[in-house]
Amino acid sequence: MTNTSDKALLLMNLGSPDAPEKKAVQRYLNEFLMDNRVLDFNPVFRYVLVRGIITPFRSEATATAYRKVWTKDGSPLVVLTNKLADAVRAKVAFPVKVAMRYGNPSPKKAFDDLLKEQPDIKEVVVLPLYPHYTMSSYETAVVYAQEIHKKYKYPFTLKFVNPFYNREDYLNALANSIRPFLAQDYDKILFSYHGLPERHMVKDDIKIQNATGKEGFKMPAYNYQKQCLETTDKVVKLLNIPEGKYETAFQSRLKQAGNEWIKPYTQVRLNDLPNEGVKKLLVVCPAFINDCLETLEEIKMQGKEDFVEHGGEDLIYIPCLNDNADWVDTVVKWANELMD
Numbered sequence: 563m564t565n566t567s568d569k570a571l572l573l574m575n576l577g578s579p580d581a582p583e584k585k586a587v588q589r590y591l592n593e594f595l596m597d598n599r600v601l602d603f604n605p606v607f608r609y610v611l612v613r614g615i616i617t618p619f620r621s622e623a624t625a626t627a628y629r630k631v632w633t634k635d636g637s638p639l640v641v642l643t644n645k646l647a648d649a650v651r652a653k654v655a656f657p658v659k660v661a662m663r664y665g666n667p668s669p670k671k672a673f674d675d676l677l678k679e680q681p682d683i684k685e686v687v688v689l690p691l692y693p694h695y696t697m698s699s700y701e702t703a704v705v706y707a708q709e710i711h712k713k714y715k716y717p718f719t720l721k722f723v724n725p726f727y728n729r730e731d732y733l734n735a736l737a738n739s740i741r742p743f744l745a746q747d748y749d750k751i752l753f754s755y756h757g758l759p760e761r762h763m764v765k766d767d768i769k770i771q772n773a774t775g776k777e778g779f780k781m782p783a784y785n786y787q788k789q790c791l792e793t794t795d796k797v798v799k800l801l802n803i804p805e806g807k808y809e810t811a812f813q814s815r816l817k818q819a820g821n822e823w824i825k826p827y828t829q830v831r832l833n834d835l836p837n838e839g840v841k842k843l844l845v846v847c848p849a850f851i852n853d854c855l856e857t858l859e860e861i862k863m864q865g866k867e868d869f870v871e872h873g874g875e876d877l878i879y880i881p882c883l884n885d886n887a888d889w890v891d892t893v894v895k896w897a898n899e900l901m902d
């Protein structure tokens with residue numbers, strides 16, 4: 563559609579390395595893990611841990627994992643976020659841009675491009691592509707966009723879409739995307755969310771209790787783990803999935819960030835479920851809006867291999883919302899609501 567508005571939408575995601583190679587992954591991990599909302603240690607310890615241990619030892623393995631899912635157009639996360647932007651763009655009369663918290667394109671690039679295209683832009687609605695609030699995902703995206711906006715004195719205001727883990731439109735889109743998979747025989751459906759160090763939950767709880775209303779977004783009522791459990795709860799109700807046929811777990815643990823992460827661990831459940839009689843498992847990853855390394859490599863590939871090795875027959879991975887039609891309509895609706 564032709565742009566006729568002085569408002570714009572920015573879709574903000576986590577970001578990926580520029581290439582599935584050790585050097586690019588090193589650059590990416592250094593930026594990502596030096597974020598004090600991700601590795602919340604004192605700066606000197608964080609620097610030593612990231613530069614001296616995590617990045618040198620992790621980069622090659624992470625690059626190998628990225629190579630397994632990399633597409634001809636780039637990382638799945640970036641490609642699929644762009645695809646979502648294209649689908650939204652086709653339905654609206656305002657510009658739609660993409661920015662990443664780490665790596666490219668940065669919010670600065672997105673804001674600069676936006677101004678080049680439409681110099682009279684007055685307001686940018688930012689949608690962080692994370693349904694749930696936690697300081698290491700939603701909050702760091704918001705704060706980074708705010709910092710760049712302030713630093714370069716952009717002549718427009720920013721508005722943020724709130725965390726949406728319990729919003730009806732998101733839950734309906736998610737439930738509708740799961741429904742066709744429930745038509746087959748299955749033993750259980752696993753809702754696997756990105757994990758968090760327990761420590762982060764304590765900090766998030768304090769932030770939630772002390773929210774001032776000036777954060778730029780509405781804080782949720784409670785912490786990430788409870789938000790995830792609420793998402794599962796609401797989706798299983800929409801889908802009439804009976805008790806005992808579903809469970810929630812947390813994936814992607816990075817041990818160096820602290821030994822205790824929120825439980826149960828997806829990895830442990832994938833290994834144990836076959837012994838508990840679960841042979842055919844459906845898995846959905848609702849903390850991720852776009853498929854990425856953590857869903858495609860960790861769950862769809864590695865997770866399936868582990869599940870089968872431990873006696874499972876099949877793991878059927880349910881894709882993220884990506885550019886699903888209901889989800890695209892939801893994004894359009896939410897953007898329009900905030901622009902009114």
Ligand SMILES: C=CC1=C(C)c2cc3[nH]c(cc4nc(cc5[nH]c(cc1n2)c(C)c5CCC(=O)O)C(CCC(=O)O)=C4C)c(C)c3C=C
Pocket residue numbers: 576577578579600601620624637639692696698699756757758759814816819849850853854855856
């Ligand atoms: C302390 C470490 C980490 C926390 C806390 C964390 C929270 C968190 N992450 C996402 C979403 C994504 N994470 C992704 C990759 C990824 N995450 C971590 C570490 C933490 N994440 C690392 C080190 C990596 C890189 C890959 C690796 O080396 O294992 C991705 C995928 C990126 C991609 O390019 O595909 C996403 C998406 C959320 C939602 C979250 C908190 C809830």
Ligand SMILES: [Fe+2]
Pocket residue numbers: 756814
């Ligand atoms: Fe992560």
Ligand SMILES: [Fe+2]
Pocket residue numbers: 814815855856860
């Ligand atoms: Fe991972």
